[in-house]
Amino acid sequence: MIGVIGSPDSVALALAVAADIGLADQVIGRSYSHVDDVPSISQDLDRVCQVLLFTGRVPFSQAVGGEHVLHATVDFVPHTAIDLYRTLSLVLLRNGGHIPTVSIDTIDEDVVAEVFNDLGVTSAFRVLSLDAGRGRLRSSDEVVRFHLDALREGRATMSLTCLGAVKRTLDEAGVSVMRIEHTRSTLRQALSRAASALKMAEVEGSQLTAAVLRPLDNQRRHLPPPHVRSFSEQLRGVARPAADGTWVVHTTIAAVQSMTLAGGAGVPEGWAVGYGAGATLLDAEANARRALALAGDDHGPFTVFPDGSVFGLEATGVAGYRLRETDDLLLSHAREMGMRPLTLARLTVALRGLDPSAFTARELAAAYGGEARSARRMLATLQRAGVATVRGAEGPPRAGRPQAVYQIDVDLLVPRR
Template sequence: MKVRIGAIGPPDSLKIIREVVGWDPRIELVEFEYFGSEELPGIMSKHRYDVTQWIFSGQVPYYYCLEKDLISEKEALFPPQHGMALLGTCLQVMEEQGRFVSKMSLDTVDGDIVNSLFSEYHLEKISFNLLSYQRYREYDEIIDFHYENVKSGRTEVAITCLLKVYLALQKLGIPCYRIVPPKTAIKTVLDLLVSRALSQVYEKQKVAIVGFELIGHGENLQKAVYNFEEQQKELEFELELLQIAKKLNGSLVNRGSGTHFIYTTQGDYELLISERPFSQIANEINLKTSLRFNIGIGCGYTIHGAEQHIQRAFEYEGIEDGRKIIYVDEDGISTSQFGGQGNELLPNNSLPAFWNQVLKEHGYREQIPLKIYQYIKLKNIPQFTSDMMTLLLKNTERNSRRILSELEQMGLIRVMVEENPSRKRGRPKKAYELVLEEEK
């Protein structure tokens, strides 16, 4: 399985990232060129969930996206500017200037790295006027910093990590050089991103137990007459849970005393709540049956772990009011009220703009394509078949083939593998993958 990683940076940085990825068969790279921070919101809003992880060319675009909530720390990294990249750029300055240059202005790179590196190699004769900063600074500030230093004679040349600053200084006639991310740093970051992505796939396979506990069930059984209406409500309650179990691709188990567990996976649970909050599902059951119940959700890497977590959920103080959903996993406990959002909503509950446009042009309802798209993305499935879609959509093999054929004709999916019909009897099987943007 290949990990789909998005790369954001200027052309020269993307070229180096592309070269490093060429050594790693685990990665499928998707490139996005940018020249200024103003382009980042458009890129991220359109493509954020088209890839599993992101690599940024440097700290400025990374922290810009982080502070604007365009990305989270769990989704992206950037290669730090290692000292060797700076040392190599300084050698380039000497070579091109044809003389020893002792005074330079430098942005972005941490001052401790500069002092440590040049002290280690006894290069104290080279002095830097530094503009080090955490997170990101506006381009105009950085450009003014270098311009004023060179024009005033405090420095002879400018060294920057930012392409936009480099191009602006060149237009202003300032001798300028650019540091690009070193391949060793890029390789380290890509290894971390691949490990993180594979870990996320493992997370989707965790055991999830969704438990429902009727309030007052024991009191009903102790009544002299357990009337028909109460029995009917509990039967309706079980039928509702069966429907949820089907959507979760799970198994419903009656644990007695009015308690029911649905055994499923973390990925299937996330897929369900990506369509609508679990609190909304609970409200609908409550309205249909007029029964009060608690909901506990336990997730773990084993069945035993998940069962321990759901036990903690049902023992949580305050759950007995019949209006709370308690979620427990290795990270702890989170709660939400029926009708609230809690931690249920996933960020990716819509189709990419390209899919929306194509479906609209063909007058095709988005409900089934949305379900297929979300399932494939949540499960991180590189290729899928009609058999898989038959299980997902709960329909016939023939209908699944028809739907996939329609999506293929619209250019939303494409055939990757087709079995040789001469080797097997019957219709050859096709394996598909998603098409995330229009192919030129």
């Protein structure tokens, strides 16, 4: 499904356009009364939609910048030149064929200049980008202030805004203002892109996948307990025993994602799980066993993909890296430090869960998914490379040997591009 999220009028128009192009049964619309509601609405639709389409950049940024990680493909409908053409046509009709000096937000200044040139309009205009630098978008208050300042300074006599909240505020202030709304053409193009993304997601979701389960207690090797059977049913498969005491479930990546999104961590009590995807069931099972080896008894579940990418499912909070690393810069950087490329890639991910300025070998081992002595060897290598240093010691709560506290210079660890 495609989830459309935006203001009530934008969502209503998007649904009408979807019906016109035969997508009515594939599109769900949800509108918000305030942009702060977007993250929770996005989270709800993320459970049932493979694609989320936002009718503006502001709600899109609210959703992707939230705490919840969205699993759907996300996109937004940009305000385009054709939207501005339509608005200026309405301005011409309102003003007897004349376009006054205007202030415009959101649309790129180059696009505005091109549209004015195409129409032969010589009136002056001022443009404000939503980008405030460093990845931040301007607030609606900042955009309102831009329009009011342009009017007060005599640089504009009319405001054109893409933001509903800004239009409402300017209307209340008695300002001559018009909203730049999406045309049906713009929405049709965006919905067509979303439909293509949906088809791609459905194809990828059918990829062959295997789950391999290993009992943490050797006495459980003979018959799968009820919760393992329930686990296989959630994956729409059947658990079958393997000669090594593990159990294998053949499924699809979509089934794995569906179970995870429904709130399950994917790990039956007393069992370790690894997921693998592949071109054949044999490949998928081999990758699942690699994921199971990575997980150990205390980490995971992981998923290993055909290209060597490794991802921890959302419930574990683990990011991704690759089992098969081919990046030339990473390869050469790893050689310079005396490490294997995959070790460096995995270490970089592990450090995201630590404070790189103060951690112990035991803490690194827990984040990395190994033993403390292996972490100490890794840190010794990094010390020789000048990347890690000992900054102090941490005493145990009882009598015992104090642990060294390390710090890593992340700028030296990660290769510059």
